Amino acid sequence: MKPKKTKPIKPASSRKRQFLRERQFWFISIVALAFLLVFYFVPMLGNYMAFINYKPRKGILESDFVGLEFFQKFFSLPDVWNVLRNTLVMGTINITIGFVAPIVLALMLNELRLMKVKKVVQTVSYLPHFVSWVVVASIARSLFATDGVVNELLVKAGALEKPYGFLSTGGTYWVFISILNLWKTVGWGSIIYMSAIAGVDHELYEAGAVDGVGRWGRIRHIILPGISTTIIMLFILGAGGIINGGFEQHLLLGNATTREYYETIDTYVYAYGLEMGQYSFATAVSLLKGIISITLVIITNALSRRFSDSSVF
Amino acid sequence: MNQTNVKGIKSGMVHGRKSAVEWIFDSLNLILILLAFAVFLYPFWNQLVLSFNVGTDAAKGGIYFWPRKFSLDNYTYVLGVTHFFRSVLYSILRVVVGTFGNLFCCGLLGYVLAQKSFSGSRFMRTVTVLSMYIPIGLIPIYVLYSNLKLLDSFTVYWLPGLITGWNVLMITSFVESQPVALFESARLDGASELTVFTRIVFPICKPVFAALAIITAVNHWNSWFDVLVYNPSGNFDTLQMVLQRLLIKADIAKDLMNQNNNPESYKLLTPITIRAATTMIVTIPIAAVYPFFQRYFVGGLSLGAVKG
Numbered sequence: 001m002k003p004k005k006t007k008p009i010k011p012a013s014s015r016k017r018q019f020l021r022e023r024q025f026w027f028i029s030i031v032a033l034a035f036l037l038v039f040y041f042v043p044m045l046g047n048y049m050a051f052i053n054y055k056p057r058k059g060i061l062e063s064d065f066v067g068l069e070f071f072q073k074f075f076s077l078p079d080v081w082n083v084l085r086n087t088l089v090m091g092t093i094n095i096t097i098g099f100v101a102p103i104v105l106a107l108m109l110n111e112l113r114l115m116k117v118k119k120v121v122q123t124v125s126y127l128p129h130f131v132s133w134v135v136v137a138s139i140a141r142s143l144f145a146t147d148g149v150v151n152e153l154l155v156k157a158g159a160l161e162k163p164y165g166f167l168s169t170g171g172t173y174w175v176f177i178s179i180l181n182l183w184k185t186v187g188w189g190s191i192i193y194m195s196a197i198a199g200v201d202h203e204l205y206e207a208g209a210v211d212g213v214g215r216w217g218r219i220r221h222i223i224l225p226g227i228s229t230t231i232i233m234l235f236i237l238g239a240g241g242i243i244n245g246g247f248e249q250h251l252l253l254g255n256a257t258t259r260e261y262y263e264t265i266d267t268y269v270y271a272y273g274l275e276m277g278q279y280s281f282a283t284a285v286s287l288l289k290g291i292i293s294i295t296l297v298i299i300t301n302a303l304s305r306r307f308s309d310s311s312v313f
Numbered sequence: 314m315n316q317t318n319v320k321g322i323k324s325g326m327v328h329g330r331k332s333a334v335e336w337i338f339d340s341l342n343l344i345l346i347l348l349a350f351a352v353f354l355y356p357f358w359n360q361l362v363l364s365f366n367v368g369t370d371a372a373k374g375g376i377y378f379w380p381r382k383f384s385l386d387n388y389t390y391v392l393g394v395t396h397f398f399r400s401v402l403y404s405i406l407r408v409v410v411g412t413f414g415n416l417f418c419c420g421l422l423g424y425v426l427a428q429k430s431f432s433g434s435r436f437m438r439t440v441t442v443l444s445m446y447i448p449i450g451l452i453p454i455y456v457l458y459s460n461l462k463l464l465d466s467f468t469v470y471w472l473p474g475l476i477t478g479w480n481v482l483m484i485t486s487f488v489e490s491q492p493v494a495l496f497e498s499a500r501l502d503g504a505s506e507l508t509v510f511t512r513i514v515f516p517i518c519k520p521v522f523a524a525l526a527i528i529t530a531v532n533h534w535n536s537w538f539d540v541l542v543y544n545p546s547g548n549f550d551t552l553q554m555v556l557q558r559l560l561i562k563a564d565i566a567k568d569l570m571n572q573n574n575n576p577e578s579y580k581l582l583t584p585i586t587i588r589a590a591t592t593m594i595v596t597i598p599i600a601a602v603y604p605f606f607q608r609y610f611v612g613g614l615s616l617g618a619v620k621g
Contacts, residue, residue: 046453132535290448
């Protein structure tokens with residue numbers, strides 16, 4: 001039999017053939033694309049609500065276009081400076097103290113010679129990460145109540161004359177909530193540093209020992225330089241968190257007496273949008289935050305590409 | 314090689330006698346670590362103790378490490394809260410459906426994105442990354458769910474979370490590190506991509522799936538804000554929501570005073586001890602499970618760190 005003549009492959013048919021070969025991949029991709037469009041990209045378009053006076057009965061297309069009116073309104077309200085201040089202060093605490101604490105914990109755990117103790121402490125340190133803010137809030141309300149254990153011990157020890165209202169004093173609310181944030185995140189945050197420390201070349205330890213470097217010196221001159229890339233990388237990635245002043249913890253632990261100090265952009269959006277039904281105004285505020293947030297991501301990503309050769313995209 | 318290094322260090326420590334400075338360093342470190350340990354654990358222990366104590370007695374204070382007047386009434390009260398068992402059921406159901414659904418969808422998409430030969434992979438990867446960074450406000454989402462008739466339904470718990478960018482990309486990077494020949498041979502045997510995924514990809518990617526499973530499951534178990542916002546009717550309350558209601562509302566105290574049909578002993582309960590019992594009911598399932606997944610999530614996080 002004569003061998004069948006094969007047609008010269010034309011670009012079009014090759015593309016078709018490729019599509020046929022990839023049809024299962026395309027099917028999965030298109031379903032996923034449809035899903036992402038509905039649940040991610042449609043709500044992004046929904047930010048248009050910030051520029052109209054949205055009335056649920058009228059719908060998005062029928063509502064009146066108002067331009068930047070709601071953005072102007074936000075900056076003209078007296079709350080705005082409080083809200084921005086609280087967001088930035090608590091965000092800054094999170095990306096500074098909240099950033100350093102896991103590194104310190106990881107270094108301390110690494111210096112521990114008792115392996116069993118190290119393992120148990122590590123495991124227990126993850127527990128606060130695994131419980132919800134509702135649980136943390138519930139525990140905190142019990143421990144820090146005026147008749148709670150903390151006040152009881154402080155009064156007995158003579159540190160306080162009478163019980164202190166941790167939950168009802170605005171002036172110390174930031175400190176109080178930051179302690180809870182720290183408690184909840186420090187153990188989990190140390191995981192990455194523990195594995196980075198484990199990756200430091202052990203021959204350097206030996207070389208250090210020969211040169212008579214002590215324990216403290218080993219941390220300063222061998223371990224910290226060894227994990228500096230990880231530290232820089234995570235700091236750059238986390239720097240955008242300055243705009244996240246917290247949300248769930250304030251909804252659960254804030255009250256009228258601390259409002260002046262807990263109201264962040266996120267709680268503000270919730271209060272105006274879902275509690276008072278001012279959809280368009282709340283959308284404008286959250287869009288503002290979204291824009292700042294994405295700008296920070298882009299800046300930090302560019303920085304990370306420049307300084308550490310690695311970037312998110 | 315590694316072995317000898319470790320030995321070398323250890324012997325080095327044995328030889329030279331520990332100097333006084335070293336000794337102080339170690340002791341101080343140990344003390345601080347044990348202090349941290351207590352700070353992590355004691356709040357939970359305190360709640361456990363309170364939950365087993367008679368409420369009015371606990372209010373007198375002075376209970377630190379062990380119940381003074383033992384009682385199970387806090388727990389029987391919580392178990393008797395209206396719709397308590399229904400809320401447990403919804404919590405479990407959303408963990409199971411939400412986690413399986415998410416891992417299946419993210420796994421399949423993650424597998425597709427890892428195919429370097431697939432011409433659409435770059436585009437889909439961009440779309441996935443974009444979905445992680447575009448600003449989406451609370452209100453547009455709420456309006457969308459309301460238009461899709463997702464409010465006041467169980468569906469709202471699991472459907473919108475089926476695809477999450479982070480999980481997709483974690484799986485993609487894991488699949489990429491596997492030899493392509495593994496999938497090719499199965500395809501030559503005529504297996505569909507779904508079969509390749511369930512029979513080959515899933516088993517070899519077990520470590521990453523285990524890590525994502527525990528994190529996703531815990532997120533579902535802990536969610537309460539979406540319950541509050543998307544299910545205002547209370548018909549689909551989860552366990553976290555029961556605790557949240559006990560936490561926010563001062564109803565318990567009133568309920569305890571008013572209800573004449575309560576057992577006599579309920580008069581001795583207080584909101585603090587009841588909340589402690591609820592806290593324990595919510596926390597114990599997690600505390601019992603997560604230590605067994607430790608090496609997976611630790612491994613998963615480290616992988617994420619290495620990949621940047």
